[in-house]
Amino acid sequence: MTRAGDELAEVCRRLVRKGTEDEAFRRGLLADPRSTVEQELGVKLPAEIEVRVIQGTQETFSLIIAPDVSPDARGGELSDEELEASAAGWPGPWGRWSIEGETRRGEGQGVDLRIIGAGLGRTGTMSLKTALEELGVGPCYHMSELRRHPEHPRAWVAASRGEPVDWKGVLRGYGATLDWPWCTYYKELMRAFPDAKVLLSVRDPEEWYESVAATVYCTFKIHRYLTHGPSPRSGPVGKESRIWGDTFSGWFEDREHAISIFERHNEEVRVHVPDDRLLVYEVGEGWGPLCEFLGVRVPVDKPFPRSNGYAAFWNLPGA
The missing domain is CATH 3.30.1300 (Pantoate--beta-alanine Ligase; Chain: A,domain 2)
Structure with a gap:
């Protein structure tokens, strides 16, 4: 520094x-x-x-x-x-x-990373971002923050190639990661932040697919049309498009295939992360399990945040 x-x-x-x-x-x-x-x-x-x-x-x-x-x-x-x-x-x-x-x-x-979000996007991650920040975890790096850090996608691409990445430098000042692309690198983040806990947000697979198809997938289709294919030079969205494509092997349109990837990812997280370091969570469960996992008091007279429905998604920065 x-x-x-x-x-x-x-x-x-x-x-x-x-x-x-x-x-x-x-x-x-x-x-x-x-x-x-x-x-x-x-x-x-x-x-x-x-x-x-x-x-x-x-x-x-x-x-x-x-x-x-x-x-x-x-x-x-x-x-x-x-x-x-x-x-x-x-x-x-x-x-x-x-x-x-x-x-x-x-x-x-100083804030250090406390929570590693391993759940794929559209599993309530925006609601979790709001909830974790209200609980004092610190700023949460969600996909909605993407355009604030156009230099960061280089780290994602390097990680996808197996190259070393200074994750502590990239995530300096953040208390949690959520959504894409961070859920793709939860294993790397676990090694970089051995004291951080892992939060796997889950959702009914059929509902998840419908939600992604109506939101995130649309933005990448639009980006692909405008740029004639995601390119390393096409900015943060282009680089994240590459990660998205790798996640689903380029076949998100195949509903059965995409859902199988979603379910396999969740199972891999459950197997890889020790039980004492993992919370498998649905946002409908509210404050209780989340606060117990963090070791904090449940907020009094404060409803659990509900964020990022279809309409809200299209008003997100970078959406």
Whole structure:
């Protein structure tokens, strides 16, 4: 990490400490994080820098100061050269830090990966993202975050080739992974994060197929049409299309084949992951099993989040 990066990390910790001790400042962070941070630092942050706060439980929250590298912010997908420059400079002076503040201790603490999501997409992963963040696990890297990190697909492609990947660097600041492409690499993540637990989200296979066919599969078909086939140079969606294609051997249209892949994946996770490290979970089960698995209290008077139905999916960033 660069000296400037160290300084920014310390700034994040200082702001989180103040947020855990000063209720008015905390309310300001939650209401308008960018203005509150700028006022506290006495500087105007560059337009390309995003400031975000994720509320966990009443005792925890995460502060993120990160470059906005989405295509909309950059005027289009990054070129391979820009991706390489971004990766080479990681984390850089305006890298990404997520600091978890806990009022129980009155000081900030860096987030490390705690939950590895092994369930395939459309098994309630967006609801789980919201739930895990509300429970204080930390920011969750879901497929919906894909366009924020156009440099990351290189790691996925490298992993698919059996090449070494610095998973701790890629996932710095995240408390959990969910959905594609992370569910494909749960074994690699288990080795990189030996203390992390594995969450296998499941669903009725027939319902799962219908849901994927009406959402994720459509986006990849559109992408394939627009790019005349997924290419390593076609940005994050193109690289994830390759992972998608590998998962189903290019035959998702064959319903029976796709469902057999889904069921085989779930069984492989059950066999590979030790029982004391695994939770097999359906979102309809609510807070109870999830909170017991995490060792946290069940939220009082807070319904379990329901997110990402068909309509919501098409409003997701990157969908």
